[in-house]
Amino acid sequence: MIDDISGIVAQKILDAGIIRSEDHDIYYYGLQLVVSTIIKVFGLIFIAVLFKKVIEAVIFLTVFGFMRINAGGLHLDTYMKCFIATAASMMLIIWAGSSIPSYLSFYIISVALAISFLLIIRYAPVDNPNRTLSKREHGIYRKRSIYAITIQIIIIVTAYFINIKLYRYCSIASLSVLFESLTLLPLASRCRQE
Template identity: 30%
Template sequence: MEHLATKLAHYILEKGIITEDLIEIYQYGFQCFLELSVSTICSIIIALFLGMLPECIFFFLLFIPMRSFGGGVHMKTYFACFIGSCLILTSTLLAVKYLTMPLLIAFALYIFAAILILIIGPIDHPNREVDAQDNRTFIKRTHFTMLISFLLALFFVFTQNTRYMFLQAIVFTFIFSTSLIGRLIYRQP
């Protein structure tokens, strides 16, 4: 991705669209766009192949904000992150498709994982410095996302929607796991 992003940035530089001092910014922007696009397209293909596009969208509505604000373990390369993300998505969707868990057990698993996520707190990555103000903002956003997820969980319990409650429990279990691994790897107190 980095190679293609560099080529795109140099192409628009040669065309006179940007100046030399902006090339790194455009290169970074192109790289982020390409990586996000490839990941999104691959996720949609996986979901369509499994016949689970709504579940995939719900997965990302929970997973993306929780991982963005709560942090956790991060892979060293885009390719490793891409493979890990695809594996997490695929295993989650396959579990929801082929396994079942009683509604109240799924709800209890979700609550347990959510509480552990709150106890662990946000995980800072060594390559991304976060100050106290950023941490407060991330905590507020994590709590807001958790509030929405809790209301959704209650809705699933009251409507007896075992499938989506199970999906939510799995997502929060993965989020807790990546947070715990991040805490251990980055040795945060």
């Protein structure tokens, strides 16, 4: 479905003379990303609505997505596998973050963010199997990954200290960052290749 929609739209903009024929594949790939992202986000929000966890899902999607765009990570070979893995991970993280008692939240948040920072420093960015980063792009995304994790740490810690009642949301955010950081590990890529 995603391929069909992307192919039709790419062909229509080619036929309309908006793009050159040699750029067709680039636009087709870009459209695949846009269409799959829209479908995935709506699907994940739909699941969150069913479970009455919309705010938590938005936190997960924002934090995870912000790191993912900059750092990369494990990619599965089909859109459906990616959707199922993301949905399961989102619900697990929401459940885990919501289950942390307030007296442990500071320690969990601190450890999750510290491990995430170290993993980002060590492994980010990770190439996408569909597009390898050039040396220059690798440097750019490395800096962006470090900025992204730093910004997220500042926001999560600040929110926690401004209002301790936000600890569940901060826990979900920190676990979301940790989850994305774990997808950078070489072990994650090896598991996919086997």
